[in-house]
Amino acid sequence: MSTATAQQLVALSKRSVQSILRQPSVVVPSMVFPLFFVALGTSSFGRAISIPGFPVVDSFLDFALAGSVVQGVLFGSITSATALATDIETGFFDRLLLTPSPRVGILVGRLAGAMVYGFAQTVFFVVVLLPFGLSIKSGVLGLIAMMVGGLLTALAVGAVMSAMALRTGSSEAVQGSFPLLFVLLFFSSAFFPRQTMDGIYRRIADLNPVSYLVEGFRSLTIGDLSTVAVAQTIAIPAAIAVGGLGISMRSLRRRVAAS
Amino acid sequence: MSASTGLAVRSLRNIRRLPSAFLPALLMPVFQVVSFSGTYAGITAIPGFPTDRSVNWYLPMAVTMGASFAGLGTGFSMIRDLQTGFYDRIRMAPASRRDILLGPYLAAWTRAVIAVVLVTVVGFALGARPEGNPAAVLSLFVAGIGVATIGTGWGLGLAYRFKDMRAAAIMQLTLFLGLFLTDAQTPIDIMTGWLQTVATWNPLTRVLHVARLGFVEGGSIGDLVLGLIVMIVLGSLAWLFAFTGLRRLDD
Numbered sequence: 001m002s003t004a005t006a007q008q009l010v011a012l013s014k015r016s017v018q019s020i021l022r023q024p025s026v027v028v029p030s031m032v033f034p035l036f037f038v039a040l041g042t043s044s045f046g047r048a049i050s051i052p053g054f055p056v057v058d059s060f061l062d063f064a065l066a067g068s069v070v071q072g073v074l075f076g077s078i079t080s081a082t083a084l085a086t087d088i089e090t091g092f093f094d095r096l097l098l099t100p101s102p103r104v105g106i107l108v109g110r111l112a113g114a115m116v117y118g119f120a121q122t123v124f125f126v127v128v129l130l131p132f133g134l135s136i137k138s139g140v141l142g143l144i145a146m147m148v149g150g151l152l153t154a155l156a157v158g159a160v161m162s163a164m165a166l167r168t169g170s171s172e173a174v175q176g177s178f179p180l181l182f183v184l185l186f187f188s189s190a191f192f193p194r195q196t197m198d199g200i201y202r203r204i205a206d207l208n209p210v211s212y213l214v215e216g217f218r219s220l221t222i223g224d225l226s227t228v229a230v231a232q233t234i235a236i237p238a239a240i241a242v243g244g245l246g247i248s249m250r251s252l253r254r255r256v257a258a259s
Numbered sequence: 260m261s262a263s264t265g266l267a268v269r270s271l272r273n274i275r276r277l278p279s280a281f282l283p284a285l286l287m288p289v290f291q292v293v294s295f296s297g298t299y300a301g302i303t304a305i306p307g308f309p310t311d312r313s314v315n316w317y318l319p320m321a322v323t324m325g326a327s328f329a330g331l332g333t334g335f336s337m338i339r340d341l342q343t344g345f346y347d348r349i350r351m352a353p354a355s356r357r358d359i360l361l362g363p364y365l366a367a368w369t370r371a372v373i374a375v376v377l378v379t380v381v382g383f384a385l386g387a388r389p390e391g392n393p394a395a396v397l398s399l400f401v402a403g404i405g406v407a408t409i410g411t412g413w414g415l416g417l418a419y420r421f422k423d424m425r426a427a428a429i430m431q432l433t434l435f436l437g438l439f440l441t442d443a444q445t446p447i448d449i450m451t452g453w454l455q456t457v458a459t460w461n462p463l464t465r466v467l468h469v470a471r472l473g474f475v476e477g478g479s480i481g482d483l484v485l486g487l488i489v490m491i492v493l494g495s496l497a498w499l500f501a502f503t504g505l506r507r508l509d510d
Contacts, residue, residue: 039453040439040440040444043450043451043454043455045302046450046451047305048445051301052301053301054301182290192299196301197301198300
């Protein structure tokens with residue numbers, strides 16, 4: 001990669017991050033709502049930690065952190081994909097195509113923004129919840145793994161959503177996928193352990209990849225540092241990211257060819 | 260009275276003309292009863308939980324949520340009517356302000372009944388059953404109409420004051436917080452910490468208690484009376500809030 005190409009990618013990434021920071025109305029919900037649900041859940045389900053099947057935890061707050069991180073990152077990742085669709089709607093995408101910058105930079109810039117935001121969200125949730133008694137059993141190394149996991153989750157979801165943005169060119173269509181993420185989140189073990197569910201709910205949660213994504217983060221919060229826990233936290237979003245990047249790159253090529 | 264009926268019918272026709280404005284409010288409580296009942300199925304194992312069916316606990320919550328959204332829906336419609344100028348023409352008509360206000364209420368009650376019926380049917384399909392008296396189902400309708408009345412007044416009052424989509428955001432956020440800061444997820448006795456205090460003093464908790472009568476153990480006539488008083492007081496205040504907002508439009 002030449003220096004000029006790298007500079008262009010950095011410039012597009014900076015633009016992406018700045019556009020997120022300049023829209024507090026977009027940033028605040030994906031920061032505040034997960035925290036609200038943690039506060040609500042900790043107070044509502046504090047006594048649930050003693051029911052059969054519930055993992056051994058010091059408090060419900062420790063259990064809930066993973067769900068809030070994944071919830072925040074999932075919702076936050078829609079932001080960058082929506083911004084990409086807006087670029088298409090407003091014609092900025094077409095203007096970029098007229099410049100000699102690499103086509104892939106359009107996608108990389110937006111995904112870099114999503115990754116930075118996902119990383120920042122993970123740090124934010126941990127820092128805010130620490131004074132309320134949150135403990136991360138896997139220590140600093142586990143926390144670092146969680147931050148990387150947050151970054152990769154943002155990349156994974158951002159890539160999948162970007163593919164939708166590139167295919168439809170509609171920010172409304174991207175925003176319309178929000179309920180789907182909501183359903184995926186609720187029918188997983190994000191808010192309550194799979195072991196306490198039964199019947200069809202248990203089977204759906206068992207099949208839902210979000211369950212395993214959340215449980216990776218959770219095992220680092222409530223358990224000791226282990227290779228399995230780190231691998232689960234990093235490998236699952238990384239695998240989704242690889243697939244998502246493949247789809248989004250193909251969508252980008254189609255969009256560029258059509259333009 | 261014909262003015263209110265006409266406005267109500269127009270509002271209900273808009274459901275068919277603009278289903279995208281009504282369906283999310285209808286599907287959200289259905290999603291809630293389905294997902295909460297399954298996700299939190301294990302909470303019935305907490306000692307002292309007043310039912311052994313999680314859906315019995317979450318059905319009344321979803322019903323009140325759906326009915327409140329039905330009320331807010333009229334607020335959203337009102338914003339649209341204010342922005343397009345339709346409402347200015349209505350205000351020039353020789354109809355009393357009370358009738359003009361009653362129209363959206365009639366529409367909201369109808370929408371609320373649709374939501375309550377749908378969510379209840381889904382809840383029963385998931386295994387919800389009254390514990391004892393089957394007439395307990397009526398309590399869902401009473402609470403649904405009550406919370407729809409409160410939501411309608413609140414939504415209309417905000418719409419008249421803001422006249423744009425800022426009102427919609429405030430409507431949703433306040434009602435969402437109001438309903439979740441109750442014993443929506445677990446009984447007050449089982450809660451720990453700050454929410455226990457907030458839920459105890461939140462008047463909407465009493466409305467939920469009415470909705471749960473017959474579906475969980477421990478409900479009493481006292482709960483019904485207190486809940487009805489709360490619904491009448493909050494409903495009257497919300498009506499007043501809407502009425503004064505409508506008056507402001509005339510100034």
